[in-house]
Amino acid sequence: MSRILITSALPYINGVKHLGNLAGSMLPADVYARYNRAAGHEVLFICATDEHGTPAELAAIEAGQTPAEYCNEQHEIQKRVGAGFSLSFDHFGRSSNAPNRKLTQHFCEVLEANGLIEERTSKQVYSVDDKRFLPDRYVEGTCPNCGYEKARGDQCDNCGTLLDPVELINPYSSVSGSRNVEIRDTRHLYLLQEQMQDQVRTFVDARAANWPNLTTSIAYKWLDEGLISRSITRDLSWGIPVTQNGKPRPGFEEKVFYVWFDAPIEYIGSTVEWSEANGKPDEWERWWRTDKGAADVSYVQFMGKDNVAFHTVSFPVTILGSKEPWKLVDKLKAFNWLNWYGGKFSTSQKRGVFMDKALELLPGDYWRWYLTANAPESSDTAFTWEHFKTTVNSDLNDVLGNFVNRVTKYAAAKFDGKVPDGGAPGEHEAWMANELATRLPALIGYYEQMEFRKAAAETRAIWAAGNEYITKAAPWTAYKTSVDQAAVGIRTGLNLVVLFGIIAQPIIPETANKILDALGVPEGNRSLSLAKLGAGGYPALLDALPRTMPINVPPQLFTKIEDAQVADWTARFGGG
Numbered sequence: 001m002s003r004i005l006i007t008s009a010l011p012y013i014n015g016v017k018h019l020g021n022l023a024g025s026m027l028p029a030d031v032y033a034r035y036n037r038a039a040g041h042e043v044l045f046i047c048a049t050d051e052h053g054t055p056a057e058l059a060a061i062e063a064g065q066t067p068a069e070y071c072n073e074q075h076e077i078q079k080r081v082g083a084g085f086s087l088s089f090d091h092f093g094r095s096s097n098a099p100n101r102k103l104t105q106h107f108c109e110v111l112e113a114n115g116l117i118e119e120r121t122s123k124q125v126y127s128v129d130d131k132r133f134l135p136d137r138y139v140e141g142t143c144p145n146c147g148y149e150k151a152r153g154d155q156c157d158n159c160g161t162l163l164d165p166v167e168l169i170n171p172y173s174s175v176s177g178s179r180n181v182e183i184r185d186t187r188h189l190y191l192l193q194e195q196m197q198d199q200v201r202t203f204v205d206a207r208a209a210n211w212p213n214l215t216t217s218i219a220y221k222w223l224d225e226g227l228i229s230r231s232i233t234r235d236l237s238w239g240i241p242v243t244q245n246g247k248p249r250p251g252f253e254e255k256v257f258y259v260w261f262d263a264p265i266e267y268i269g270s271t272v273e274w275s276e277a278n279g280k281p282d283e284w285e286r287w288w289r290t291d292k293g294a295a296d297v298s299y300v301q302f303m304g305k306d307n308v309a310f311h312t313v314s315f316p317v318t319i320l321g322s323k324e325p326w327k328l329v330d331k332l333k334a335f336n337w338l339n340w341y342g343g344k345f346s347t348s349q350k351r352g353v354f355m356d357k358a359l360e361l362l363p364g365d366y367w368r369w370y371l372t373a374n375a376p377e378s379s380d381t382a383f384t385w386e387h388f389k390t391t392v393n394s395d396l397n398d399v400l401g402n403f404v405n406r407v408t409k410y411a412a413a414k415f416d417g418k419v420p421d422g423g424a425p426g427e428h429e430a431w432m433a434n435e436l437a438t439r440l441p442a443l444i445g446y447y448e449q450m451e452f453r454k455a456a457a458e459t460r461a462i463w464a465a466g467n468e469y470i471t472k473a474a475p476w477t478a479y480k481t482s483v484d485q486a487a488v489g490i491r492t493g494l495n496l497v498v499l500f501g502i503i504a505q506p507i508i509p510e511t512a513n514k515i516l517d518a519l520g521v522p523e524g525n526r527s528l529s530l531a532k533l534g535a536g537g538y539p540a541l542l543d544a545l546p547r548t549m550p551i552n553v554p555p556q557l558f559t560k561i562e563d564a565q566v567a568d569w570t571a572r573f574g575g576g
């Protein structure tokens with residue numbers, strides 16, 4: 001048994017996330033967490049809402065709330081929606097909670113003690129009418145690169161150029177619209193990342209062999225360009241206060257830490273929240289402190305490709321720069337984009353389907369299956385309603401649902417609702433056992449390698465092999481001439497139903513539970529460990545259920561998606 005710490009990139013607080021966000025971090029992290037739990041490992045799966053920064057403050061202003069009120073409400077909504085998708089976080093915390101505040105201030109103070117923090121004066125846009133500095137998105141104006149007139153202080157949405165607010169032409173306050181702005185001096189803390197260049201490269205080199213190309217290419221691109229000092233504070237009131245020796249830092253009373261500094265620290269903060277919530281306030285240390293038991297933890301992070309640089313370079317600068325024994329990431333799984341037809345999902349432009357709306361259309365398992373089977377692993381992939389319909393109807397309804405329904409109903413009708421006892425296995429059962437002997441190890445291998453598309457494809461292939469088996473064995477035909485022969489087919493079929501449920505657990509957990517509950521499989525017999533599944537040999541796996549044990553017919557697992565639904569959804573959400 002191993003100990004595996006899993007974190008998903010933190011969803012930002014400004015509204016419910018779209019399916020692209022789900023597909024590129026939270027869902028695969030959950031699939032991996034569920035696989036490892038089912039394989040018998042000790043798993044801690046941590047996530048949280050990322051609540052600081054200007055977009056949160058601006059969204060609160062738009063909603064007529066204080067940032068704290070806005071974040072309280074949005075956190076609860078995101079938590080509820082996540083539960084609707086069966087995301088099995090051990091804790092879903094908040095970057096605005098006390099543990100993260102304490103840790104963020106701690107890291108800054110030790111980094112400063114280690115000579116990696118410097119106070120510098122910089123130029124910032126100041127709004128005379130609003131009586132405040134305008135960091136990042138608080139200021140808008142004309143892009144110096146392309147001339148777009150609504151470029152935001154941190155980035156131009158039109159040409160994508162990263163900007164410093166002082167570069168904007170004709171700047172104005174996005175709070176009040178006032179153009180009465182000027183450039184003033186302000187003091188900020190800078191993290192001297194360039195001093196950590198060699199240490200971060202050594203850290204990346206040591207892990208590169210275990211990281212996918214997408215991850216290493218981004219990390220090395222940043223390292224090759226050279227790390228530079230970066231400001232880790234902002235002129236804002238919503239955020240973590242800046243301290244020195246545990247007291248408010250002089251001159252920084254109206255400043256807070258930049259969201260990109262505190263957000264990744266919340267992986268630790270949320271674990272502290274989890275440990276406090278469970279009445280074991282020191283328990284988090286055995287996951288995060290290598291001097292307190294975390295040295296043998298395997299730490300796996302999940303994220304979209306836009307987050308890779310922050311996790312392979314920026315956050316390691318914080319951790320390594322502290323010179324304290326913190327756990328560093330071991331494996332990092334990054335994803336490309338799931339697109340909405342030809343273009344991008346967009347939270348700000350409300351383009352595509354959002355998680356809460358998706359759950360109003362269909363249960364979480366339908367989406368989980370589609371998004372895993374089409375995970376944007378090797379390249380970007382595109383969501384279309386037609387493809388979604390075809391995938392759900394074929395994989396879930398025809399291949400899995402019909403098999404479970406047909407076999408269990410026949411057992412109920414012809415074998416008294418019990419696992420049949422008669423007959424002896426023959427060539428068809430041998431063929432099926434042979435299929436499992438190849439396919440189950442392949443499936444487990446894909447999960448171990450975090451190849452989620454391939455894991456879904458192999459899961460489907462095993463379901464399809466079961467269908468092929470039952471067509472060959474044809475118990476419904478055999479019943480007319482030999483009840484014993486039919487008994488073998490249905491007994492094998494029922495054991496396959498159980499196996500199909502067991503292998504479905506990581507991707508479609510609600511469905512898997514319906515199947516395994518109906519077949520009376522105890523929690524302790526749902527292991528996805530190859531050592532346990534193959535322990536008695538694969539033929540034995542087809543005769544594992546106690547003979548004559550009563551079983552129930554599971555409720556209908558799926559309903560087919562109709563053309564009329566696709567037309568309705570296309571009209572409501574776009575696409576086509």
Ligand SMILES: [Zn+2]
Pocket residue numbers: 143144145146147148151156157158159160161
């Ligand atoms: Zn531009």
